[in-house]
Amino acid sequence: xxRAANCRQPDLIVRIDRALERGRDALLALQxxxxxxxxxxxxxxxxxxxxxxLERCLGRLSTEDAIxxxxxxxxxxxxxxxxxxxxxxxxxxxxxxxxxxxxxxGVLGADGVALRAERWLAxxxxxxxxxxxxxERGDVTALYLCAAGFLSPERLPQIPxxxxxxxxxxxxxxxxxxxxxxxxxxxxxxxxxxxxxxxGSRTFSRLLAGVVRxxxxxxxxxxxxxxxxxxxxxxxxxxxxxxxxxxxxxxxVPLSDPRMSRALEWLDARKSFDDGRLLxxxxxxxxxxxxxxALALLDAGDRDSPELGRAIDHLLASQHQDPQPxxxxxxxxxxxxxxxxxxxxxPTMPDCDDTGLVLAALGGxxxxxxxxxxxxAVDRGLAWLSDMQNPxxxxxxxxxxxxxxxxxxxxxxxxxxxxxxxPRRAVASFIAPPPELGDPATEGVTARVLLGLGACQVGRDxxxxxxxIDFLKTQQCQSGAFWDRWMTCxxxxxxxxxxxLRAVGEDMRARYVERAIDWMVGCxxxxxxxxxxxxxxxxxxxxxxxxxxxxxxxxxxxxLVDAGLAEDPRASAAASYLLEIQGEEGLWRDAQWVNPYxxxxxxxxxxxxxxxxxxxxxxxxxxxxxxQ
Numbered sequence: 220x221x222r223a224a225n226c227r228q229p230d231l232i233v234r235i236d237r238a239l240e241r242g243r244d245a246l247l248a249l250q251x252x253x254x255x256x257x258x259x260x261x262x263x264x265x266x267x268x269x270x271x272x273l274e275r276c277l278g279r280l281s282t283e284d285a286i287x288x289x290x291x292x293x294x295x296x297x298x299x300x301x302x303x304x305x306x307x308x309x310x311x312x313x314x315x316x317x318x319x320x321x322x323x324x325g326v327l328g329a330d331g332v333a334l335r336a337e338r339w340l341a342x343x344x345x346x347x348x349x350x351x352x353x354x355e356r357g358d359v360t361a362l363y364l365c366a367a368g369f370l371s372p373e374r375l376p377q378i379p380x381x382x383x384x385x386x387x388x389x390x391x392x393x394x395x396x397x398x399x400x401x402x403x404x405x406x407x408x409x410x411x412x413x414x415x416x417x418x419g420s421r422t423f424s425r426l427l428a429g430v431v432r433x434x435x436x437x438x439x440x441x442x443x444x445x446x447x448x449x450x451x452x453x454x455x456x457x458x459x460x461x462x463x464x465x466x467x468x469x470x471x472v473p474l475s476d477p478r479m480s481r482a483l484e485w486l487d488a489r490k491s492f493d494d495g496r497l498l499x500x501x502x503x504x505x506x507x508x509x510x511x512x513a514l515a516l517l518d519a520g521d522r523d524s525p526e527l528g529r530a531i532d533h534l535l536a537s538q539h540q541d542p543q544p545x546x547x548x549x550x551x552x553x554x555x556x557x558x559x560x561x562x563x564x565x566p567t568m569p570d571c572d573d574t575g576l577v578l579a580a581l582g583g584x585x586x587x588x589x590x591x592x593x594x595x596a597v598d599r600g601l602a603w604l605s606d607m608q609n610p611x612x613x614x615x616x617x618x619x620x621x622x623x624x625x626x627x628x629x630x631x632x633x634x635x636x637x638x639x640x641x642p643r644r645a646v647a648s649f650i651a652p653p654p655e656l657g658d659p660a661t662e663g664v665t666a667r668v669l670l671g672l673g674a675c676q677v678g679r680d681x682x683x684x685x686x687x688i689d690f691l692k693t694q695q696c697q698s699g700a701f702w703d704r705w706m707t708c709x710x711x712x713x714x715x716x717x718x719x720l721r722a723v724g725e726d727m728r729a730r731y732v733e734r735a736i737d738w739m740v741g742c743x744x745x746x747x748x749x750x751x752x753x754x755x756x757x758x759x760x761x762x763x764x765x766x767x768x769x770x771x772x773x774x775x776x777x778x779l780v781d782a783g784l785a786e787d788p789r790a791s792a793a794a795s796y797l798l799e800i801q802g803e804e805g806l807w808r809d810a811q812w813v814n815p816y817x818x819x820x821x822x823x824x825x826x827x828x829x830x831x832x833x834x835x836x837x838x839x840x841x842x843x844x845x846x847q
Contacts, residue, residue: 228791228844231791231794231795231844232841232844232845234798235794235798235837235840235841235844236841238797238798238801238805238837239519239520239834239837239838239841241801241804241805242519242801242805242806242807242830242833242834242837243516243519243521243805243834244805245804245805245806245830246512246515246516246805246830246831246834247516247524247526249512249827249830250512250526250529250530251505253529253533254509254526254529254530254531254532254533255505255506255508255509255530255533256505256508256509256511256512256530256827257503257504257505257508258504258508258825258826258827258828259500259825259826260500260501260502260504260823260824260825261306261498261501261823261824261825262305262306262457262458262501262816262821262822262823262824263295263302263303263304263305263306263308263315263823263824264291264292264295264296264302264303264315264319265302265304265315265318265319265821266457266458266499266501267288267291267292267295267322267497267498267499268288268292268302268315268318268319268321268322269318269322269363269458269461270284270288270461270486270497270499271284271285271288271289271292271322271325271326272318272321272322272325272363272364272366272367273363273366273461273464273465275322275325275326275367276363276366276367276465276468277464277468277474277483278474279474279483280325280326284490284497285326286326286495287492287495287496287497288322288326288497289322289323289326289327289330289332290495290496290497291496291497291498292319292322292323292332293332294496295319296319296332296335296336297309297310297311299311299339300316300335300336300338300339301315301316301336301339301340302315302316302318302319302336303315304820304821304822305753305813305820305821305822305823305824306811306813306822306823306824307811307813307824311339312820313340313343313344313348313349313352314348314349314352314358314360314361315360316336316339316340317340317345317346317348317349317360317364317369318360318363318364319336320333320336320337320340320346321346321363321364321367321369323336324337325367346364346369346370347370347374349361349364349370350370350374350375353375353376354375354376354636355635355636356634356635356636356820357403357636358820359403359406359462361374361375362375362406362407362410362462362465363465365410365411365414366410366413366414366465366468366469368414372410372411372412372414372415373411373415375407375410375411376407376411377411378404378407378408378411379408380408380412380435380439381435383401383404383405383407383408383439384405384408384435384438384439384442389401393546393549394549394620394621395621395622395650395651395652395657396621396652396656396657397617397618397621397656397657397658398446398544398546398547398618399454399459400652400656401442402442402443402446402453402463402466403462405439405442405443405466406443406462406463406465406466406469408439409439409466409469409470410465410466410469412469413469413470413471414469436470436471439466439470440467440470440472440478443463443466443467443470443478444478445544446463446544446567447463447478447481447482448564448565448566448567449564449566450481450485450564450565451480451481451482451483451484451485452482452485452564452565453482453567454565454567454568455502455503455560455561455562455564455565455568456501456502457486457489457499457500457501457502458501458816458821460482460485460486461486463482464479464482464483464486467479467482489501489503501816501823502561502562502823503561503562503563503564504561504562504825505533505537505562505563506534506537506559506560506561506562506563506573506577507561507562507573507576508827509530509533509534509580510534510559510573510576510577510579510580511576511827511828511831511832512530512827512831513527513530513531513534513580513583513584514576514579514580514583514831514835515830515831515832515834515835515838516530516834517580517583517584517835518777518834518835518836518838518839519834519835519837519838519841520838520841520842522584523588527584530580531580531581531584531593534559534577534580534581534596535581535592535593535596537559537563538557538558538559538577538596538599538600539556539557539558539559539560539566539569540556541556541566542555542556543555543556543558543566543567543568543569544567546618547567547568547617547618547619548606548607548618548619549619549620550606550619550620553606553607553619554599554602554603554605554606555603555606556599556603557596557599557600557602557603558570558571558573558574558600558603558604558607559573559574559577559600560573561573568617569603569617570616570617571604571607571614571615571616571617571664571667571668572616572663572664572667572668572705574600574603574604574668574671575604575614575664575667575668575669575670575671575672576667576670576671577600577671578597578600578601578604578670578671578672578674578675579667579670579671579673579674579722580674581593581596581597581600581674581675582597582671582673582674582675582676583674585597585675597675600671601672601675601677604668604671604672605683606619607619608683608686608687609623609659609660611623611660611690611693612660612665612685612686612687612688612689612690613659613660613661613662613664613665613687613690613691613694614660614661614664614665614668614687615658615659615660615661615664616658616661616664616704616705617658618657618658621654621657621658621659622652622654622657622659623654623659623660624654624659624660624661625654626693626694626695626696627694627696627702627759628702628708628756628759629654629655629659629704629818630655630756630757630818630819631756631757631819632757632758634653634655636653636655636656660690661694661702661703661704661705662690662691662694662695662701662702662703662712662716663701663702663703663704663705663706663711663712663715663716664704664705665687665690665691665716665719666691666701666712666715666716666718666719666720667715667719668687668719669684669687669719669720669722669723670715670718670719670722672684672722672723673719673721673722673723673724674722677723678723678724679723679724679725681723684723688720688725691716691720692731695731695734695735696709696762698738698762699713699731699734699735699736699737699738699739700712700713700735700738700739700762700763701713701715701716701735703715704815704818705814705815706814706815707751707752707753707755707756707812707813707814707815707822708751708753708755708756708762708815708818709751709755709762709763710739710742710749710750710751710762710763710771710774710775711751711770711771711774713735713738713739713778714739714774714775714777714778715774715778716735717732717735717736717739717778717781717782718777718778718781720732721781721782722781727781727782727783732782736778736779736782736784738763739763739775739778740775740779740789741763742763742764743775743789743792743793744766744767746767746796747767747772747789747792747793747794747795747796748767748768748769748771748772748793748796748797748800749763749767749768749771749772749774749775749793750764750765750766750767750768750771750772750810750812751763751764751765751768751771752764752765753813753815753818753819753822756815756818756819757819766810766811767796767810768809768810768811768812768829769797769800769807769808769809769810769812769829769832769833770807770809770810770812770828770829770832770833771812772793772796772797772833772836773797773828773829773831773832773833773834773835773836773837774832774836775793776790776793776794776797776833776836776837776839776840777832777835777836777839779793780836780839780840780843781839785839785840785843785844786843786844790840793836794836794837794840797833797836797837798837801833806830807829807830807833808826808829809824809825809826809828809829810829811824812824812828812829813825
């Protein structure tokens with residue numbers, strides 16, 4: 220790694236001080252009354268289209284929602300009549316356009332907006348093309364279209380309920396795939412049976428109808444209910460709650476049933492209206508957002524404000540007390556309480572990513588004031604994380620010790636979901652599933668856990684850290700970069716790994732670390748910033764490439780400071796970029812940075828990191844350039 224000569228710049232320090240003051244004020248203005256932050260997460264037209272189709276199937280679509288939903292879709296339609304996979308997408312998606320066309324047809328009839336979408340879709344195989352997307356990628360759009368009458372269920376895989384609901388398949392899935400895959404199969408079976416034509420027909424269909432209406436129907440409902448949170452949502456996320464609600468409906472659960480009514484209340488609570496358009500909050504995120512904001516304030520030097528104290532209190536009050544589901548932690552005698560989820564009210568899905576970030580915030584704050592409640596929460600969080608570490612040394616998001624992945628990216632070119640047309644092949648896919656169906660340890664999550672461990676005084680010689688570093692070395696790409704499942708994707712991943720390693724005391728001159736730094740700085744744009752687009756998920760040549768983005772630049776700048784390069788001209792250039800694009804009100808814009816929900820197609824727009832990450836990085840740089 221080439222280290223440049225010192226370039227201490229007093230003028231830069233003055234500019235940073237001004238930016239930090241404005242940035243802190245702007246961030247604090249976004250804080251909620253309960254001490255938390257909640258960033259809006261937008262997933263594009265698919266959210267509204269799905270909701271309109273679902274509610275029409277349920278017979279509860281209100282006129283107000285229908286009109287506002289159609290207005291929202293019209294606003295998102297691309298010039299050629301199609302709809303994109305995610306906010307800011309420049310080309311149309313067959314599945315999203317099909318769902319939007321179905322939603323618009325149900326609301327507007329043969330309206331011009333709907334007709335333009337249908338014409339675009341017809342040129343690409345029509346609604347039936349979504350069945351191919353289900354078979355090849357597991358895209359569930361086809362299930363909604365079946366329920367709405369736009370696609371024959373016979374176009375989808377025909378899996379007997381006896382296969383899906385047998386305890387044997389559950390035992391095969393245990394320890395091999397994420398439980399969400401089994402729930403998706405339950406919904407598929409319910410949908411294809413509920414809306415399948417029995418005319419003419421097949422002995423299998425008649426038999427299956429009887430089975431699903433009997434014992435297996437109750438078993439299917441129970442599988443879905445087991446993962447429903449008390450709030451009514453599934454994983455407190457829009458997509459999963461919409462799909463499971465469709466599943467309950469397909470299984471004949473009435474709207475008056477508490478399981479269904481709570482799900483509908485949860486979905487209704489996600490709605491808001493802006494300028495006559497329906498908006499849906501895709502993923503509540505108060506824990507992740509509050510941890511990010513607290514870390515940014517700590518790095519910016521705001522260590523004893525009452526606002527920061529309220530944020531810490533919110534995090535402490537949100538630590539999970541209920542044991543996580545056994546399917547997510549099968550290790551005998553493991554600690555199953557003490558983690559944090561992406562949001563409150565999600566006891567079924569505490570995760571290592573959030574727990575690592577929360578511990579980083581608590582540990583950083585505790586250096587000033589390690590109260591007894593805070594110390595107790597840290598101890599419980601560390602114990603939970605320790606037992607979630609996989610034998611390979613890495614940390615997963617949700618599920619302990621599922622099959623691991625190769626170095627580098629998942630969901631790459633050529634990835635297809637296993638075929639479920641043949642029950643024998645379906646069973647085989649559960650015996651040896653691809654890592655994409657599971658929750659393998661990943662480098663980004665592992666790095667954020669290291670951030671938490673380091674902040675809580677767990678260092679380089681700790682066995683957990685040693686194992687994690689060995690894992691990261693096996694995951695490093697040939698270029699020197701590290702991939703991130705939950706961010707887009709190589710630049711934030713590489714930067715986070717560097718910062719995580721620094722937090723636990725790793726030598727920043729270790730060869731594998733220097734390779735990562737060299738790759739990272741080689742991606743700098745002419746304006747000093749860094750950026751990356753979703754294209755990197757499917758084309759390694761796009762790794763580290765993209766227009767400059769405040770959040771990505773913040774990650775990289777923080778990593779450069781952590782690597783001891785605060786006085787490097789490349790760090791100064793990154794800082795100058797952030798200083799120049801900060802708004803007068805103190806905010807940074809997201810510059811169309813999106814993060815993966817289910818890559819390589821479903822992404823979401825989430826603006827808060829574009830405020831937190833630059834603020835924290837500039838704060839780190841300020842302290843490094845002129846230590847107090």
